[in-house]
Amino acid sequence: MAVPKITVDYGKCTDPLSCTFCMNHCPYSVFIVGETRVYKFRETPLEEFRVYGRYYDRCDGCNVCVQGCPKQAISVTF
Ligand code: SF4
Ligand code: SF4
Known part of the structure; x- marks a missing residue:
């Protein structure tokens, strides 16, 4: 089975912790x-959190994420 390429546009997805x-x-x-990045001795700024398709090999291309993302930030291609 083909391996999907999952990309997130971080110009659009700027606050993944609030969206999820x-x-x-x-x-x-x-x-x-x-x-x-990991910051020593202080909290990580919100803009330093990013969502990504870590376990892309599980993806079956259902497009739930692409269609549901409120920022239209995700693309999944095979
Ligand atoms: S929601 Fe569907 S298309 Fe998106 S990463 Fe998960 S399995 Fe793949
Ligand atoms: S659904 Fe879209 S906006 Fe929400 S966390 Fe995922 S990529 Fe970011």
Whole structure:
């Protein structure tokens, strides 16, 4: 089976911790959110959190994330 390419436009998805739609609705829990950098001795700024398709090999291309993302930030191609 082809491996999907899942991309997130971070110019559109700027606050994944408040949205979480893709993380909560993907039937295969493909998405996770993580810090882009680790800050010592202070909190990570909100803009440093990004969602990404970590477990892309589970994706079956259902497009739930693409169609449901309120920012139209996700694309999934095979
Ligand atoms: S297309 Fe479907 S299976 Fe693939 S990441 Fe999006 S919601 Fe998950
Ligand atoms: S559904 Fe879209 S806006 Fe919401 S966290 Fe996922 S990529 Fe970001």
